[in-house]
Amino acid sequence: MRFRTLTDEEIAHHEAQLERDGYTIVTSLIDDAGCDRLRACLDTLHDAQAFGDNDFAGTRTKRVFNLFAKTRELDALLTEPSVVRLVRHLLGPEAQLSIASTMEIHGGETAQAIHQDDAYFPVRPHPPLVVNTIWALTPFTDANGGTRVVPGSHLSSDPVDTRAPSIAIEMPRGSVLLWDGQLWHGGGANVTQEARFGLSLNYCRGWLRQQENQYLGLDPQVVSLLPDDVQKLLGYDICQFVGWVDGRHPMRAILPDVRTRIYAGRRGAD
Ligand SMILES: O=C(O)CCC(=O)C(=O)O
Structure with missing residues (x-):
């Protein structure tokens, strides 16, 4: 798998975006062959997977968890130097994986309720505790369920109105969206016939308990x-x-x- 190399200036730009807007998009980081390889491996896991059974998980969305027990293909993504640098910028040098999962949003899915990924750590206010990444293994568009974000909402410690205006993340296949766990966001509605495939590697501070138990998993x-x-x-x-x-x-x-x-x-x- 080949990754585009980011310059120090590009990294600085993404760090500033993460701080200011709460999210940033690194476009076309993985080459086409790498995306194909990841899809071949993850599609095998998805074939047997049922759709979710509630509105939050999505009744037209497939998710597979505990991915590092199921394949070694993701190790290169976990250690990809530019993303690791950006994650560590917010979480410090001991940042660790919290949970890894796929999010395949099929046609007909409705929008997920916007939420924060660090809501289960009941401390407010707090410095960044979680950084989530979602790797686009298909293009992400407004129509196919591209992640919706409320820019700047990571800066408020008050809950955001769940009807707050959000924007859809649009990015080509092979790109990665990173966001501060305090940012309000959610999966979008898919009004197309094609599934949108995201791979989420979610990180937390090294001194926190991981969301998915990596020691038993x-x-x-x-x-x-x-x-x-x-x-x-x-x-x-x-x-x-x-x-x-x-x-x-x-x-x-x-x-x-x-x-x-x-x-x-x-x-x-x-
Ligand atoms: O699939 C997405 O774009 C985001 C999904 C999400 O935020 C979640 O399931 O918690």
Whole structure:
């Protein structure tokens, strides 16, 4: 999979957009072949997936969760350097994955209620706690259910009127939308015949509990064989004094027979 490389000026522009508007769009980050490859893998997971059974999840929307237990194709997205830099800009160096899921909005879906992705952390006001990303694996348009956002709404600690004017995110396939978890947003209505496919990698601060339990969801033997940066972003790390197991790095708790090999030469493992 090939990614477009962003310049430092482009990164600075996106950081400023995230701070000012609460969201930014990095266009055409993944090449066509990469999008095809991701779709081939995710479509296999979607074939067997039923539509949601409530208005919020969407009765014409398919979602698959716990993705890092089901494929290794997403590791390159999780560690994509420009997106990681932008996520860390708001969440700090210990940012970790909170939840990974697909959001395939089929024709006939109605608009989702706008909401905040950090609403389940009941502290107000607060600094950014969550950054969500949605990778467009089809084009996103106003008509096909492109994510709707209320620009600037991340700056208010008061609830937004759920009928507040929102705008639809339009972006070509291979692009990624990033937003501060305080931004009011929701999936759009799809009035076309074609499904809109989004892949969401949602991150939180390293000292928060992840929304999806990555310790029970993933096989520890598989995690132990992943590269360091993937392990860290999946939350298998220490954030200051949070995350220890028996006073040591959490990877020490996984598979004593492989830990010697894993830790050979790793700086600061103890
Ligand atoms: O699919 C989208 O564009 C956003 C969906 C969303 O915000 C959610 O399901 O929480």
